Amino acid sequence: MEIKQKENTFYVGDEAKPSAELHYVPTGADKLIVDHTYVSDELRGQGIGEKLVVAVVEYAREEGKTIIPLCSFTKNQFDRHAEYHDVLAN
Secondary structure (H helix, E strand, C coil): CCCEEECCEEEEECCCCEEEEEEEEEECCCEEEEEEEEECHHHCCCCHHHHHHHHHHHHHHHHCCEEEECCHHHHHHHHHCHHHHHHECC
């Protein structure tokens, strides 16, 4: 399943009505606040949420930014994956 990107969002499916999405808010010069993750019922259990988190982690690395995971799903992913901690904001 292809992860697409639009302004401040990574998503799956139709841009106007995505089947799954992760939204972030740029803050300051070098931080991204992940404030929302959504996965539709038909896509749940397929690892789509994790793929969205990987997409924002890779984006943060490419852009030299760090992530503040306010969304509970994203925070849980950071807690479970030490390999994301290089982009975890202090």
